[in-house]
Every structure is written in structure tokens, then in C-alpha cells.
Amino acid sequence: MIELRQLTKRYGRVTAVDDLSFDVRPGVVTGFLGPNGAGKTTTMRMILGLDAPTSGAATIRGRRYTDLPAPMHEVGVLLDARATHPRRSVLDHLKCLAQSNGIARSRIEEVLGLVGLSPVAHRRAGGLSLGMSQRLGIAAALLGDPEVLMFDEPVNGLDPEGVVWIRTLMRGLAAEGRTVLVSSHLMSEMALTADRLVVIGRGRLLADVELDEFIRASSRESVLVRTPDAEELACRLRDAGAAVRPDAEDGLVVEGTESAVIGKVAMAHGVVLHELTPHRISLEEAYMELTRGSVEFGASGTKPGSDRVEFGAHGGGGR
Numbered sequence: 001m002i003e004l005r006q007l008t009k010r011y012g013r014v015t016a017v018d019d020l021s022f023d024v025r026p027g028v029v030t031g032f033l034g035p036n037g038a039g040k041t042t043t044m045r046m047i048l049g050l051d052a053p054t055s056g057a058a059t060i061r062g063r064r065y066t067d068l069p070a071p072m073h074e075v076g077v078l079l080d081a082r083a084t085h086p087r088r089s090v091l092d093h094l095k096c097l098a099q100s101n102g103i104a105r106s107r108i109e110e111v112l113g114l115v116g117l118s119p120v121a122h123r124r125a126g127g128l129s130l131g132m133s134q135r136l137g138i139a140a141a142l143l144g145d146p147e148v149l150m151f152d153e154p155v156n157g158l159d160p161e162g163v164v165w166i167r168t169l170m171r172g173l174a175a176e177g178r179t180v181l182v183s184s185h186l187m188s189e190m191a192l193t194a195d196r197l198v199v200i201g202r203g204r205l206l207a208d209v210e211l212d213e214f215i216r217a218s219s220r221e222s223v224l225v226r227t228p229d230a231e232e233l234a235c236r237l238r239d240a241g242a243a244v245r246p247d248a249e250d251g252l253v254v255e256g257t258e259s260a261v262i263g264k265v266a267m268a269h270g271v272v273l274h275e276l277t278p279h280r281i282s283l284e285e286a287y288m289e290l291t292r293g294s295v296e297f298g299a300s301g302t303k304p305g306s307d308r309v310e311f312g313a314h315g316g317g318g319r
């Protein structure tokens with residue numbers, strides 16, 4: 001279990017992490033999502049004692065990272081896959097880590113096999129592709145057989161086979177009862193990997209929710225309607241209990257009723273229809289809506305999103 005309580009980090013006038021509180025539980029994969037610059041890496045660095053919080057605290061199994069007697073046996077971390085000695089071989093990199101942490105040589109062979117790097121064990125770390133470096137970083141994280149694992153953007157640089165491999169690995173680690181926190185800015189990836197989502201934007205908590213609940217709350221349907229009598233139809237549909245708003249191109253977006261009903265209402269009032277297109281909001285769209293106001297480098301003209309979204313009884317958004 002990782003616990004964050006009112007964790008805050010300021011760099012001068014920039015508040016990178018703002019009063020963040022959430023728990024990362026064992027036995028599930030927790031996806032840590034947010035747009036670029038949201039504060040994911042800074043949060044992870046504070047959990048690991050690499051950056052000091054301005055206020056608040058982060059603990060791992062009840063202790064601060066710096067107070068853990070054998071950190072590598074308790075927490076495995078992939079932060080920066082390129083943070084290796086470039087001239088050292090894959091094997092030597094792991095040997096150094098194993099020796100300084102009292103880990104048996106046999107475990108090195110084991111993790112090399114697990115991440116598929118046995119055939120390149122003697123290759124220099126500096127000559128590895130980004131995908132292979134990610135695998136080496138993951139091997140190092142697994143070396144101490146820790147209960148808690150944290151991966152910062154682990155699919156970066158991996159080919160599709162590598163992406164599936166790491167997804168399977170993370171799900172397997174969680175199934176063994178471990179605590180797995182994985183950061184990403186891709187909702188599509190987290191939808192396939194995580195059981196729970198923690199979403200942040202501009203350092204603040206936007207959602208802390210089960211993936212299923214996020215999907216349920218996001219899966220709204222709408223119907224795009226084009227008609228030369230938009231005002232008349234909007235009025236009639238509102239009378240019938242639907243929510244109606246204009247879309248960007250003179251059409252109507254109708255929620256709360258289905259295409260067949262819209263067609264019937266139009267016919268009953270002699271309204272001509274040019275288009276009637278059902279649309280189901282995708283997870284990616286729901287995520288973008290949630291984080292819209294928090295994107296550091298968004299295109300001009302985007303509307304700010306709401307600060308935080310509540311997700312019903314199971315959601316932890318407000319807790």
C-alpha cells in the first residue's frame with residue numbers, strides 16, 4: 001500500500017503537485033494518469049524520497065521511503081530507463097545492483113529471463129534500444145522481488161509485442177497481491193491495463209475511481225442531428241425530456257433519448273431531418289473532457305474542463 005496525504009510540491013511559483021491524497025492498494029494495477037506536466041513524475045519522485053515535499057507526506061507500507069531498511073526488497077522502480085552506466089553490460093548493471101543490495105546471483109538470471117534479455121546479457125547498456133532499456137529498467141525493479149512496484153511511462157519505446165508483454169507482466173504482479181502503480185498519459189493503454197485510475201491535472205486530483213466505474217460514468221450516448229428547423233426541433237425535444245445543445249457546425253447534440261424517438265418527434269411536428277447520427281463517447285474523449293482544463297500546452301480555443309468529476313458510490317473522486 002502506498003499512501004499520499006496532502007502531498008504538495010512547489011518549484012518557485014510553479015505548484016507541480018497540489019494537495020494530493022490517495023491510496024494505491026495491493027492486488028490491483030493502479031493507473032496514474034494525467035497530461036504532460038500534470039505532476040506524475042514529481043509525485044513518484046516524492047514517494048521515492050528523491051524530491052522533498054513542500055508539505056504533506058507519502059508512505060509505503062506505513063513508512064517513508066527513506067526509512068525503509070531494505071528499499072530494493074520492498075519497492076521496485078522504473079523511473080528513467082536510460083539511467084544506466086552506458087559502458088556497463090546488462091549483466092554487470094544488474095550485478096552491481098544485486099551486490100550492493102545483498103541479492104543472490106541466481107536472481108539476476110531469473111529476472112533476465114523474465115524480461116527476455118538473457119540473449120543480450122553481455123551487450124553494453126548504452127547500446128540498447130529504448131525498448132530494451134525499458135526491459136532492463138524493469139529487470140532492475142524486479143531484482144529485489146518487491147511487494148510494491150512503480151513504473152513511470154513503462155510502455156514508452158516498446159513495440160506492440162513489448163506493450164502486450166508489459167501489460168501482462170503488470171497484471172501478473174498485481175494478481176500475486178503486489179501493489180502496482182503505473183503512470184501514463186494514454187487512457188487507451190490504461191483502459192487495457194489498470195483496475196483503478198487516479199487522474200491528475202496541474203498537480204491536483206481529478207478522479208480516483210475503479211476503471212469499470214469510469215467506463216460506466218463515461219459511456220453516455222448522444223445523437224447528432226442536422227435539420228433546417230433546429231430551433232423548432234430543439235424546443236420539441238426539450239419538451240419530450242431530452243437535453244439538447246448546439247454542436248460546432250449548426251447541428252444539435254441530443255442526449256437522453258435515442259435516434260428513433262428523435263425521428264418520431266421530428267415527423268410529428270413536420271420537421272425535415274438531414275442527418276441523425278448516434279455517437280457513443282469513447283474513453284479517450286471522457287478522459288480528455290476530464291483533463292481539458294489541465295493541459296499545459298493545449299491548442300488555443302479549448303474550453304477549460306471542470307475541476308473534478310464525481311463518479312457515484314464507488315468513486316473516490318471526492319474522498
Ligand SMILES: Nc1ncnc2c1ncn2[C@@H]1O[C@H](COP(=O)(O)OP(=O)(O)OP(=O)(O)O)[C@@H](O)[C@H]1O
Pocket residue numbers: 011014015016034035036037038039040041042043185
Ligand atoms: N525540478 C523542477 N524545477 C522546476 N519545475 C519543475 C521541476 N520538475 C518538474 N517541474 C514542473 O512541475 C510540473 C510537473 O512536472 P512532472 O514532470 O512531474 O509532470 P508529468 O506529469 O510527469 O509530465 P510528463 O508526462 O510530461 O512527464 C511541470 O510544470 C514541470 O515543468
